[in-house]
Amino acid sequence: MADVFSKKKRSEVMSRIRGRGNKATEIALCGLLRDSGISGWRRHQKLPGTPDFSFVADKVAVFVDGCFWHGCRPCSKGRMPANNADYWTAKIEANKRRDRRASRNLREKGWKVVRVWEHAIERDPARVVTRICRALKK
DSSP: OOOSSOHHHHHHHHHTOOOOSOHHHHHHHHHHHHHTTOOOOEESOSSTTOOSEEETTTTEEEEEEOTTTTTOSSSGGGOOOSTTHHHHHHHHHHHHHHHHHHHHHHHHTTOEEEEEEHHHHHHOHHHHHHHHHHHHTO
16 A cells, blocks of 8 residues: 655654653563562663663663564564565664664673563563573572
C-alpha cells in the first residue's frame, strides 16, 4: 500500500514520535524485581546510554534490549525485515555500536552493566533475576 504522505511529510510526522523504551518488557522486569524483593533501583537515570534501571548505591546499570532493535541473533524477533534491508542493517548495527559505547562509558566510571534481552524476560525470568542479583552481590 502506498503512503498517503509525501516523503518529506512522513519524515516530519515520524520525527515527532517520542517513544520511551520497550515499555512492556520494562514493566515486566519491574514486576520481577518487586516480586524478588529487589529494591533500590531507579528508572531512566541521566547516565551514559540512559539505562532502563539503575541501582545508584551499588553502581549497577540494567538495560533491557529489545530483540529487534538491538539485533538479537538467535531470536525470531531479531530477524531483519526483507524490505529496505540496507537501511535496517545499518540502523541495527548503529544501535549495537551505541550500546557497546554506553556500556564501555559506564564501566569506565566504575559501574557494572547488565544487558537483558527482551526474550530472556519472557522465557527465563529466574535467570534474569539471578544475573541482576549477581551484579548486586545479593
